[in-house]
Amino acid sequence: MNFFTCVFFGFIVAASGSLSPSFLNLTVVKFSLKSGLKAALFLIGGFATVLFFQANLGAYLSSILMENSEYITLIQQVGTGILLLLSIYFFRLYLTKEKTIKRVEIEKSKAYMHGIGMSLLNMFAIPFYFTAISLLIGLDYFEYSFINALFFSIGSTAGSFTVYATYATIANKIEHRLTVIATKMDLIIGCLTGIVGLANLVYLVWFK
Template identity: 70%
Template sequence: MTFITCLFFGFVIAVSGSIVPSFLNLTVVKFSLKSGQKAAYFLIAGFATVLFFQANIGAYLSSILMKNSEYISIIQKIGTGILILLSINFFRLYVTSKKLKKKVEIERSKAYFHGIGMALLNTVAIPFYFTSISFLIGLGYFEYTIQNSLYFSLGSTIGSFALYSVYATVANKIEEKLAFIATKMDFILGCITGVVGIGNVVYFLVTG
């Protein structure tokens, strides 16, 4: 496969996975409103760093886990537990701080490592990339090699950074219109992670 093809698929899949509401892109909006656009970019850089490796892992697992589906279930159960804990934490933040605080400057390194930490908690990323790449392999559009995986991961990193940057930019430009939503951001994040987590629990109970 060519460099451009792998880069393109990585970019498109990352954008399609990041465009829907999730705790990562909503965290970018929240961070941009509270700490400014520059800090949000460093947060996004932290996301992108982890996503590069998550895409690589997803590509590798696509060639391994398809033959060992029981491991997928274990990963999903661990991810479900983390999502439920995140949901509880977001609701806690909403209850303890309902008012939108003024912008607070934050160190770039702190924003970057915060982004890394948040992205590591996003256990949905690896199964998402695994599923997407497995789909491409099934259609004959992707062949796993270390080189192709790196190209794909580079494209996904660029795609994620670009889309999250749009969220950060838009949040600042329509800050006044987002003021009400911003005060409810932790509640919204709690609902999203909670619904996904509970949905996974129901799925396991039904299929188990």
């Protein structure tokens, strides 16, 4: 496989995964409204750093764990627990914080490290990349090798960064229209992580 093919598939897979509502892109919107576009971009930089390694790991696992699905189940179980804890955390933030949005300056390094921390909590990224790459392998669109995985990860990093940066830019441009939503962002993220966590819990208990 050539460089452009691997980068293209990485970009498409990551961009499609980043488009759907998640606590990551909602956090980007919240950060953009609260601390400005520049801080949000450093936050996204933190996301992208971790996503690069998660995509690489997902590609590696796809070549090994096709016949060991119990490990994927374990990752899902851990991820479900983290999502439920995040839901409780964001509900607590919503109930204890003021219901008005105030601009708060944040250092670039803190925004970047916050992005790394949040992305590390996204336990479903690795299973997502594993599933997507396994599908590509099954369709003969991808052949695992260290170089191909590296190129795929570069594309996925670019895809995620592009989508998240778009979220941040749009949120910053239409800030005045998002005032009411912005004050309830922690509640929205808490509901989203809670619903996904509970749905995964039901799946693991009744369908596994």
